[in-house]
Amino acid sequence: DQQVKQNSPSLSVQEGRISILNCDYTNSMFDYFLWYKKYPAEGPTFLISISSIKDKNEDGRFTVFLNKSAKHLSLHIVPSQPGDSAVYFCAASRNFGNEKLTFGTGTRLTIIP
């Protein structure tokens, strides 16, 4: 049972434009959501998180939006830079992050110079 889904395995975006990565979840008990970026041969790097009491969180070029009624979250990267090329994982947790993370299968983002 895939409780966190990233339906786009890959995404290509022109440098300078907006990258939008999407994630859907099915478990209504999830209350804390995170995005991680992963390069080959490295561990996931935390990017940004949001708790279920908010619908938007912003950190520099990264913004995460949460739509609880649709059980959907998205990560916006503006403007996209070549260094953003990586695999992005969406993750969800209960108890405001004090429990295990359930991960999506990832989206490979390629920024085209």
Next chain:
Amino acid sequence: DSGVTQTPKHLITATGQRVTLRCSPRSGDLSVYWYQQSLDQGLQFLIQYYNGEERAKGNILERFSAQQFPDLHSELNLSSLELGDSALYFCASSVGRGQPQHFGDGTRLSIL
């Protein structure tokens, strides 16, 4: 640098053997989590420790065990290894509620 240290980075061994993976969490983090990433799979939760006590278990095989020591480092022990155990094993640590988990760079285990 996440502050989470995993050793060794690579491990090559044979079926039937036993290995130990080590994780040092970030300073001040009491929770340690172990995850497995097999080929073309997402990260799957194995087990969580909090301040030396087992807190939660995921899809961890009976051949696998873990512990967290008084200095908060953790070890994941894998025994009677099978070809299917070949994977990346990640350790993560966190302070607690409302804070993200930070991951180490993983141990790549290859079973020949």
